[in-house]
Amino acid sequence: MRMILLGPPGAGKGTQSVRIADRYKIPQLSTGDMLRAAVAAQTPVGLQAKAAMDAGALVSDEIVVGIVADRIEEPDAANGFILDGFPRTVAQAEALDSMLRSKGQPLDVVLEFVVDEGILLDRIATRARETQERGEPVRKDDNPEVFKTRLEAYKEQTAPLSDHYRETGLLREVDGMKPIDAVTAEVFAILEKVS
Structure with a gap:
């Protein structure tokens, strides 16, 4: 099961990705974590990323897609993965879609938390306020x-991805305003239909 989670900050993507990862035994992939790991491992793409960061530049979409391409080859991603936080733009989505197609691993679904x-x-x-009141x-x-x-x-930047993935037929909307367990039930019902 290969998927992307979309939705604004605070929509519950992190909470739901943990539950999805546990149920389907697939990793939740954070581009930030993958980038740091590639730099630390000094992979070819990691070295390109480090050079860009050392120069004070943003890491290019091409490099980030390369890091994702390397990461999904690891054994824990054999049954799929969850991408949360990438892609952020339509250009990144198109580059990601192209890379996944070239590997014969297209996305199964894009869940948008509305x-x-x-x-x-x-x-x-x-x-x-509650955190402050607890003195934390x-x-x-x-x-x-x-x-x-x-x-x-x-x-x-990111909301236009909804239209992009709607046009591909991959987008499924989830009511992110429901209680957490009800959102999980809705997510699993959608995933059962697409798997």
Whole structure:
């Protein structure tokens, strides 16, 4: 089962990816983690990424897709994988789709967690307040202003992916406003139909 999870920050992708990974015995792949691992392992693509980062440049889409290509060859990804946080743009999606097709491993499904932004902002503010009241440090991304900035960036850059994957027929929407266990049930029902 090869899939991408889409949805704004705070939509529940992280929570659901853990449950999907456990049920289907597939890894949840973070491009940030993969990038750091490739650099540490000094793979050819990792060395290219390190050179870009050392020069203060962004790591190119080509390099990131190369890192994903290398990672999905590892044994734990033999039955599939979950990508969360990549692709972020339509150009990245097209490069990823092309690479996966060339390997004969096209995506099975793209799950988009649909949420009400107003309620999401309220959730984040409540979570930050409750964390403060417990005397714990508030996560940087739980600051409502930081969260609004991340939400705007998501809408500008990543939301167009919905249309891209809708056109390919891979997109399935999940109601991210339901309770966590109900979202999981909806996700598993969708995955049973596509597997």
